[in-house]
Amino acid sequence: MGRAALSFGYKEYHRQPIHCSLVRYPMLLLSALGTLAQVRAAADELDRHDPSPADAVSWFEEGPGKFRLEAYAPTEQDAHSIRAIVGAASPELHLVQSELAAADWVALSLEGLPAVRAGRFIVAGAHALARESGGRTGIWIEASEAFGTGHHGTTWGCLMALEGVLRQRRVRNVLDVGAGSGVLAIAAAKHGAEALAIEIDERAAAIATINTKQNNVAHRLRVIAGDGARFIAGKSFDLVFANILMRPLIRLAPKLVRATAPGGTLILSGLLRSQAPLVREAYANRGMVLERQIPKEAWMTLVWRKPERDLGSVPT
Secondary structure, eight states, X not given: OOSEEOOSSSOEEOOOTTSOOSSOOXXXXXXXXXXXXXXXXXXXXXXXXXXXXXSEEEEEEEETTEEEEEEEESSHHHHHHHHHHHHHHOTTOOOEEEEEOOOOHHHHHHTTXXXXXXXXXXXXXXXXXXXXXXXXXXXXXXSOSSSOSSOSHHHHHHHHHHHHHHHHSXXXXXXXESOTTOHHHHHHHTTTOEEEEEESOHHHHHHHHHHHHHTTOTTTEEEEESOOHHHHTTOOEEEXXXXXXXXXXXXXXXXXXXXXXXXXXXXXXXXXXXXXXXXXXXHHTTTOEEEEEEEETTEEEEEEEOOSSOOSSSOO
């Protein structure tokens, strides 16, 4: 999932909790100590805002009965919004603000993270992959500025959904919308699919291109930087990934359904469990059949099948 979702004519910047923006600039860190209930309430409230003023939100236990909330803001205005949200959710928390030097925040936050296993897939950096054995499909993704290392629940859910599809049939052609690091398209390409990965953020698209070469799938995976609508016009795919956010998922429903071939699979993620009903309604109203829901922590992945026959009366 990239910082920006595929626009198909509009530009929608994409922020996810826990993963950070794609540029280097001084960050503002807002931190507070509290009880588990206080910290979780504040973190959940920040997660519910779409888009969130925080580029990253995390919380963890710091000692017996003591938990720390950390929220990273790119601007003073965002920091002010974070204070307002946290104050409303957990007024007992006292946020302390400090400025951090410019850095590649995602790479720093992911240093040393272990390999991620999702079904037959294992996603890791080169050093971690070298230590792995057992016949899994290795996907080489280094910590970088592009979203999609497998550690986030949405990426894991999409990989598990792909695992389910591959157990049933061969996947021939794939569209990955909001591709980020390209991990989902790479996973499909490693099992023989021809893939098109679209990412509106040029830096993330460049990283995805590097990843296709490192994983030896560049000959069957094309990365498009920018609005990919013209590249898929009149085409259909037997598997479509869209790991973006709830609002663009709903807004893009007609185009994503149209891009899915009859009998094909559409995998949607990037949404919280609480947001799933609205997304389910948007796609069920267009004739899609919900086959599976994959929860992971606060996140939900939805797996849809497009009926073999056009329902005619259902607009797409």
